[in-house]
Amino acid sequence: MRSRLRKGVLGALTAVAVAVSPLALTGTASAAPGGPAHEHGKDHHPGKGPGKDHGKDAVRKLVKAVSGKNVKKHLKALQAIADANGGNRVAGSPGFDASRDYVAKKLRAAGYDVTIQPFEFTFDGYITPPVLQQTAPAQKTYTFGFFSDYVAMGDAPAGSAAGTVQAVDLTLPPGPDNTSTSGCEPSDFAGFVPGNVALMQRGVCNFRVKVDNAMAAGASAAIVFNEGQPGRTDVDLNPTLGGPGVTIPAFFTSFAVGQELAATPGAAISMNWDPIVEQRTTYNVIAQSKKGDPNNVVMLGSHLDSVQEGPGINDNGSGSAGILEVALKFAKTKPKNQMRFAFWGAEEFGLLGSDHYVATLSEEERAKIALYLNFDMIASTNYTFGIYDGDGDAFGTAGPAGSDVIEEDFEKFFAANRQPFTATAFTGRSDYGPFIAVGIPSGGLFTGAEVRKTEEEAAIFGGTAGIPLDPCYHSACDTIANISDKALDVNSDAIATLAATYAFDTGTIGTAERAPAAAKAAAGHGHTHKPADAAS
Missing domain, CATH: 3.40.630.10 (Zn peptidases)
Incomplete structure (x- = not known):
């Protein structure tokens, strides 16, 4: 299933015996146990009932x-x-x-009768999985993937980076509301050391604004971590940067990873992203x-x-x-x-x-x-x-x-x-x-x-x-x-x-x-x- 958030609410719940369905399995008193019960009715197409051996x-x-x-x-x-x-x-x-x-x-x-239907599509993936490691003061390798430690942001370019992590206007501990403005203004980068890795927090502006501001400040890479309030802690979305133009690697991490890097004096990281975008052929299988x-x-x-x-x-x-x-x-x-x-x-x-x-x-x-x-x-x-x-x-x-x-x-x-x-x-x-x-x-x-x-x-x-x-x-x-x-x-x-x-x-x-x-x-x-x- 495509990665797109949904909002769910609980509907009607019941454990009562089945009622008669408006559909008819013509000539059949009931379907399989637990299925819809069916009776022939005037609203149904004539001649749609089962044959002799399909009761x-x-x-x-x-x-x-x-x-x-x-x-x-x-x-x-x-x-x-x-x-x-x-x-x-x-x-x-x-x-x-x-x-x-x-x-x-x-x-x-x-x-x-089986048909294999080919079609062309744009494959947007990676040659090798992205890498995020803490290199100082201790060695640590983070885990890539949804509900893990990090993902690469969509539209981030291929490349490697290494450098000292520098926090940018973080709100830690996070407030009760979505109050972080980390990286949203160029002024947030006052005193930023070019070549460092910008560590920013999810918040009130979009990811592209943060990354663009980090590039303008001379960051070698950008890390945006989830904000930290309930429901905003995990890697549970794949952020995109809205198109080309970004020139530095950019990852999205869990709140736990961002908090750890922010709390570690002298933290340094290395990161690598090896994406691939190319035309490929794939297929539908249709059986009739x-x-x-x-x-x-x-x-x-x-x-x-x-x-x-x-x-x-x-x-x-x-x-x-x-x-x-x-x-x-x-x-x-x-x-x-x-x-x-x-x-x-x-x-x-x-x-x-x-x-x-x-x-x-x-x-x-x-x-x-x-x-x-x-x-x-x-x-x-x-x-x-x-x-x-x-x-x-x-x-x-x-x-x-x-x-x-x-x-x-x-x-x-x-x-x-x-x-x-x-x-x-x-x-x-x-x-x-x-x-x-x-x-x-x-x-x-x-x-x-x-x-x-x-x-x-x-x-x-x-x-x-x-x-x-x-x-x-x-x-x-x-x-x-x-x-x-x-x-x-x-x-x-x-x-x-x-x-x-x-x-x-x-x-x-x-x-x-x-x-x-x-x-x-x-x-x-x-x-x-x-x-x-x-x-x-």
């Missing part, structure tokens, strides 16, 4: 077959791929390409069922790439492994609607894979997609069970019409399984973004990233208040050990349940505005989807 028992068996244990086998395979490829599966790297091949091979063997109405497509997706800092087993091996296992178990069924499973590339660079895919679809092809379900981080160790806020009642931003029904069906699953749940916002942060932008009803699940669990959430979901929902988010420790087996199992069942539901009836999902385009596509373009620039 409630078939759906129940399908969902039962998708276990967290089986999903975790795929996660172990992705971990092995990362271990063999420099510790990550970042887009445009051998680790991602091996992940692509693993998924595609499994899906082809199961009988899906051979059975089902090609003019009424149920689509599930997750991003397959990790960040460069780690193997990305929760983010987002978990979502990818979940939909892969669902797809494999679905392979022998005869869905009424065509099923399409997508594994996106370069999500961590800005939703590039899903955006490319949606952009290559014609209006008629888009109209054939009845709905899109997104699964990004479904097994965070300090999880909440988050459901995308399709109706907008928790966050004020609803998805396209029909997204509310998807949210309701997920809620019914969790309620029937006596699991609490909460709303998570449609921020456009993950790969549903390009789909909702063109009016495709969407939904999905998310167990949390860098946001800290509240006391209220800990009382409801368990876990630990005050630490991130995924303490290894975008870090080297996002390994197979960074998985909640319970969250993985529950969410995998939820994916299977709704996929099984919508495989036979998309019912009220969709909008009146999209219906004419869908009818036009059905009348004259009943072909199997294949993006124009795809290579098989």
Whole structure:
């Protein structure tokens, strides 16, 4: 998942028996245990019901077959791929390409039509990880990464620096409000020794202002540390400098690192940053069922790439492994609607894979997609069970019409399984973004990233208040050990349940505005989807 902060609030929680869903699995009294109950209704498309061999028992068996244990086998395979490829599966790297091949091979063997869709993107990463060391009065090496000691600021240039640390107008201990003006004015650098490393504190002005002032004062490098108030202590964001023009290395550190350097007389550091920006090729993997109405497509997706800092087993091996296992178990069924499973590339660079895919679809092809379900981080160790806020009642931003029904069906699953749940916002942060932008009803699940669990959430979901929902988010420790087996199992069942539901009836999902385009596509373009620039 892209590194962008979100604000979460706890939505309605319930552990009551499931009510009847507005969607119908025609001819089926109920879906799998814990899934939405369905009855045929007047609002549903005629002829969308299951065949003779797809009653409630078939759906129940399908969902039962998708276990967290089986999903975790795929996660172990992705971990092995990362271990063999420099510790990550970042887009445009051998680790991602091996992940692509693993998924595609499994899906082809199961009988899906598999398309490998290439696209170009700008890889913005590093050749070697950045280095920050204290060299005097003692030797100490700090740890790079999110929720670790430091990260390099975006747009900071390549380079090395070494020198004595000089504090710039720090507020220590920090005030109760965001009161630090460290580095915000040129006058803060009165008496600054050219060649020293400027140590500044996060506060009321942006990072670029601080770094520009440090350069003007002759600093050889800049370090900005988090301010120190509650919620402003960790390395929990990746600051950017807003474009070119910076000529010195610039790092962002935790409050603890900055406080330590400030309190150490004669502290000196060395730092190195070795970034790379170049054009690379990466891929989407699209698998489509051979059975089902090609003019009424149920689509599930997750991003397959990790960040460069780690193997990305929760983010987002978990979502990818979940939909892969669902797809494999679905392979022998005869869905009424065509099923399409997508594994996106370069999500961590800005939703590039899903955006490319949606952009290559014609209006008629888009109209054939009845709905899109997104699964990004479904097994965070300090999880909440988050459901995308399709109706907008928790966050004020609803998805396209029909997204509310998807949210309701997920809620019914969790309620029937006596699991609490909460709303998570449609921020456009993950790969549903390009789909909702063109009016495709969407939904999905998310167990949390860098946001800290509240006391209220800990009382409801368990876990630990005050630490991130995924303490290894975008870090080297996002390994197979960074998985909640319970969250993985529950969410995998939820994916299977709704996929099984919508495989036979998309019912009220969709909008009146999209219906004419869908009818036009059905009348004259009943072909199997294949993006124009795809290579098989």
